[in-house]
Amino acid sequence: MSTLSLSRRQFLAGSAATVAASAASSTTAARAASGAGDSAPSRRVVLALIGAGGRGSNHAAGMSRLPGVEFKYVCDVWKDRGDGILKDLTRVQKRAPRRISDLRVALDDREVDGVVIATPEHWHALATVMACQAGKDVYVEKNPCNAIWEGRKMVEAARKYGRIVQVGFQNRSGPYAASARDYLASGKLGNIVHVKVYNMLEGSRWEPVPDGPVPAGLDWDAWLGPAPKVPYNPGRHANWHPWWDYKGGTLADDASHQLDLTRMVLGDPGHPRSVLCTGSNHAFGSKREVPEFQCITYDYGTYTMTCESGNATPYLRKFPGEVRYGNQWPHWPTSATRVEIYGTKAMMYLGRHGCGWQVVVEGGRVIDQDKGYFPDKWHQPNFIDCIRSRKTPNADIALAHPSACLVHLANISYRVGQKQLFFDPVRERFTNSTAANGLLKPAYRKGYRIPDTV
Numbered sequence: 358m359s360t361l362s363l364s365r366r367q368f369l370a371g372s373a374a375t376v377a378a379s380a381a382s383s384t385t386a387a388r389a390a391s392g393a394g395d396s397a398p399s400r401r402v403v404l405a406l407i408g409a410g411g412r413g414s415n416h417a418a419g420m421s422r423l424p425g426v427e428f429k430y431v432c433d434v435w436k437d438r439g440d441g442i443l444k445d446l447t448r449v450q451k452r453a454p455r456r457i458s459d460l461r462v463a464l465d466d467r468e469v470d471g472v473v474i475a476t477p478e479h480w481h482a483l484a485t486v487m488a489c490q491a492g493k494d495v496y497v498e499k500n501p502c503n504a505i506w507e508g509r510k511m512v513e514a515a516r517k518y519g520r521i522v523q524v525g526f527q528n529r530s531g532p533y534a535a536s537a538r539d540y541l542a543s544g545k546l547g548n549i550v551h552v553k554v555y556n557m558l559e560g561s562r563w564e565p566v567p568d569g570p571v572p573a574g575l576d577w578d579a580w581l582g583p584a585p586k587v588p589y590n591p592g593r594h595a596n597w598h599p600w601w602d603y604k605g606g607t608l609a610d611d612a613s614h615q616l617d618l619t620r621m622v623l624g625d626p627g628h629p630r631s632v633l634c635t636g637s638n639h640a641f642g643s644k645r646e647v648p649e650f651q652c653i654t655y656d657y658g659t660y661t662m663t664c665e666s667g668n669a670t671p672y673l674r675k676f677p678g679e680v681r682y683g684n685q686w687p688h689w690p691t692s693a694t695r696v697e698i699y700g701t702k703a704m705m706y707l708g709r710h711g712c713g714w715q716v717v718v719e720g721g722r723v724i725d726q727d728k729g730y731f732p733d734k735w736h737q738p739n740f741i742d743c744i745r746s747r748k749t750p751n752a753d754i755a756l757a758h759p760s761a762c763l764v765h766l767a768n769i770s771y772r773v774g775q776k777q778l779f780f781d782p783v784r785e786r787f788t789n790s791t792a793a794n795g796l797l798k799p800a801y802r803k804g805y806r807i808p809d810t811v
């Protein structure tokens with residue numbers, strides 16, 4: 358991170374040194390080690406926001422309004438980001454937060470209990486592991502990691518250092534998701550025979566843009582972090598989603614929520630036996646790396662799950678405000694983000710964003726339902742409660758990791774030539790493709806590596 362004039366060697370050494378110093382001294386670490394929590398709402402919780410963009414501002418606004426919560430730092434590698442967040446926090450907090458550009462400043466501060474990581478995906482795992490090593494609790498946005506190996510390291514770091522690691526799969530805190538899970542577990546749908554997950558969004562032709570000068574105040578090298586060094590490109594910077602190095606397309610961005618909610622209501626099954634992802638850029642002929650449309654089949658043994666995800670269907674819509682925050686039910690067939698769960702007795706329509714679920718039988722007759730509400734209002738407090746109580750959060754990294762794997766399994770299947778891949782669920786390696794195993798772990802840049810032993 359050039360802003361602190363540290364070399365990459367120092368970056369790595371610094372994070373290792375931080376481990377020992379902070380983990381040993383942090384008060385939360387001590388509490389975790391003793392198994393004791395202080396769940397009193399009066400116990401102050403001090404946070405640092407890492408990544409002051411759109412989602413970071415949602416979290417700063419939501420969490421700073423919870424009793425006893427304060428953001429001490431707002432960290433971004435681009436000096437222009439975060440002005441609005443700083444202003445808002447200064448208004449609602451007793452103490453104004455400090456703007457920083459290097460997350461290690463927050464990790465080295467013993468007063469900080471936790472970090473909220475809302476950077477692009479290629480930074481999620483490294484920042485989470487560093488934070489755990491430094492004795493900090495973590496809220497990390499979805500998709501929690503950019504590779505299967507990274508997710509495993511996040512789980513290991515959380516457990517080794519006794520940290521709370523809540524993933525931004527907020528549907529897990531929605532009461533409607535819990536009632537859907539209980540409904541399925543009750544057997545009222547019968548045996549589950551098929552699950553269809555949709556994430557079919559609007560889209561248009563994607564065009565590459567030429568490289569250009571780095572904008573003033575942006576540390577492009579730090580933005581790239583663990584990802585390969587490339588010249589500044591405004592297209593990558595503004596929208597990193599359609600690049601394997603930073604995210605992995607709409608599947609990682611948006612369908613990850615759908616897949617996670619579906620896993621949750623199915624009772625969090627382990628990894629599927631196999632995956633096959635086909636897809637293409639035939640809708641608009643975009644020249645981007647990630648496909649405009651993907652069709653995935655996961656084999657869970659007793660049932661099959663499919664996922665259709667992409668940016669090619671403008672007439673399908675995400676749930677509107679009246680559905681997310683009101684009492685209106687969606688029009689399921691034209692809902693872009695619906696899940697259909699087929700049992701031997703009935704089928705369930707399920708939606709995220711607080712949409713809820715309806716169970717339908719012949720003729721479209723609804724026999725059961727539960728309406729939801731956009732779930733940030735439960736998910737953010739759950740993180741803060743768990744910092745105080747040391748209870749496992751609703752979207753614990755160990756539950757979120759297999760959901761993130763569904764994204765990575767599919768993208769790897771697509772990248773190795775749209776082949777069916779078989780997966781060893783214990784070793785988390787493919788059993789029929791060396792090429793696929795080569796995509797389990799990113800090739801990190803020197804100085805930004807996650808160690809094998811976290």
Ligand SMILES: NC(=O)c1ccc[n+]([C@@H]2O[C@H](COP(=O)([O-])OP(=O)(O)OC[C@H]3O[C@@H](n4cnc5c(N)ncnc54)[C@H](O)[C@@H]3O)[C@@H](O)[C@H]2O)c1
Pocket residue numbers: 407408409410411412413432433434435438458460475476477478480498499500525526527579580582610
């Ligand atoms: N759970 C949800 O519903 C939800 C919704 C939107 C976005 N997200 C997720 O939130 C994350 C952020 O998305 P966004 O839309 O806010 O993006 P954004 O581009 O608006 O903000 C990301 C910010 O992170 C900063 N950044 C990059 N590397 C950094 C580093 N090493 N340290 C500090 N700052 C760094 C960037 O400069 C940028 O300002 C993504 O992972 C996205 O998938 C989740």
